[in-house]
Amino acid sequence: MNLSPRTKHSRKARTAVALLCLAALTACGEQSAEGSAAAPPPTSNFSENGVTVTLSVTDWHAPNGTLTAVFTPEEKGFHLYSTELPLTGIEGVGRPTAVAVTGALKADGKLTAAADVRTISVPGVDAPVPVYPDGPVTTTLPIRADGNGDATVLLGYASCSTEQGCTIPVADRPVHLRITDDGPTFAAH
Structure with a gap:
């Protein structure tokens, strides 16, 4: 052709x-x-006072990574409080969603949430209260290993519903990790 x-x-x-x-x-x-x-990222989870918390360490490039905590209220219509809420709440109402690390892990930045903050009015409270929309909230914290050894993630939160009230707040709930040359691993429950 x-x-x-x-x-x-x-x-x-x-x-x-x-x-x-x-x-x-x-x-x-x-x-x-x-x-x-x-290998999948190391994860751990627990449920306490109406919220399931799932932790994972991602983007691990020794000695840095990202600690992700997903806070999921177990009942529909419940919200969590902003990470920016003062430790004692607004006029005593609410507790902040909090993630901190100790031991062989250090925070390498600020805790951020992948949800928009909105404010609600609470009867008897003069100031607006900052909360996330009802449902799960994903937070991330840049972390850095300070050598090998034991580390602890400390978690705090409270969930509330405008119709059903609030659950008992959780403060400094520990989850243990071990940092090795292979990276972080969560301790067995």
Whole structure:
């Protein structure tokens, strides 16, 4: 078959593009296979006073990583208080959602929440009270290992419902970790 030079060129270009796409897909597949072979991040969870807390350490590149804590009220219609709430609440109402680390781990930044703060009015309280919307709240804390050894995550929170009242606040609830050359691992419950 006689093809014009222009047809030959566009066929070569299409073939080259197809080969590049195939190479890219193959590389992505190899990368995914490598990524899926990686160990899952260390996690731990517990439930106390109407909230389930799930902790994980991600993005670990010794000695730095990210500590994620997901606070999930166990009943519909419950919210958590802002991380910015004072320790004793507003006029005694509420307790902040808090994550701190001690021992071989240090905070390497500020605790942030992936939820917008809104304010509510509480009967008998003059000032607005900052809370997150009803449901789960994900917080992250940049962390840094200060060598190998034992570490503790200290958690605090309180959940409330405008219709059902509040659960008993939790303060400085410990979760233990061990930091080694292989990274952090949570202690067995």
